[in-house]
Amino acid sequence: MTEQEALKWIAELFEEPVENIRPETKQDEVEGWDSLGVLSLMAGLDEEFDILMTEEEMQNLRTVADILEVLKKNGCLS
Amino acid sequence: MKKEPFIDFNGKRIVVTGASSGIGQAISIELGGLGAGLVLIGRNKERLEETAAKLGPAECHILCLDLVNFSEIFSEMKNLAKNVGRIYGLCHCAGIVETRPLTSFKAEKMAGLMDVNLISGLELARVICRRDIMEEEGGAILFISSIYGTVGMAGQIAYSASKGAVIAAARSMAIELARKNIRVNTLSPGLVRTAMTEKAFSVLSEEQVREIEKSFPLRTGTPEDVARAAAFLLAPQNSWITGVDLRIDGGYTAQ
16 A cells, blocks of 8 residues: 555545645544544554554554554555 | 524435335425435335425435445445535435244344344445535434334334334434534334335234224324424434434324
């Protein structure tokens, strides 16, 4: 997956227009990235990429770049 | 002082499933008469067009969709919204009923009822409640359940389970979606004589049917009775009603 495709996936997950999701975008700038959004992200990472995250690890994701980093570390980002 | 109308949808678009006949058709007509734009979903294009013809000047779009093809629901609805604009609400009327005693219970029949009566409604809600699909100010979801989701009836184990599940799911959805200003309610009608209920009655004796009719203190219901209550729960003017199951049953459950 390219970074652009990953950003599109994240935008879709948080129900945001793709132009609002950039690596520097912070959690509190994304309306859909609330406590339920965290659960959706956790489920999405598991179902789409087989990436299992703990709740603590999820809480440490604060920016879109952090999510991209997770994808990269798990070999899902080219 | 100008009085605001009691109910006015003012062009807001509502998706109605099961719109080909019975309760779904009646609700579509009622909502259209109160200013709503309609998206009619059903399996039979001809019958959807019959419903559309009864809507008068209301905005109307037809989507032929078999709701048990879950994988199609998301993409079809996203596509539709892209073409017609923001959606305000969903009224999930599509449902199936089957009279089957426990002795002839079959897991696959149960699954079939759950698929249509519950899961397809949740799948539709999942896409309609998206921030990029629903109106920005929020909206309203209404699931048509049944009094048999709360009280028992011989031969209706699977149906009762599916309708009870609808009520329970809607309650949690109401809490979860309040943050998006989306209201979620259920409407539980008593016995409404429609083509679907006639089919369920066909396996009963005349005496059994008479007994059932007598058990409703006022009378059995009409699709229009249900439609008026549905419009009330969906109306944007009733913005403080959520998490409610409204029973309309001619007094049946008051006994």
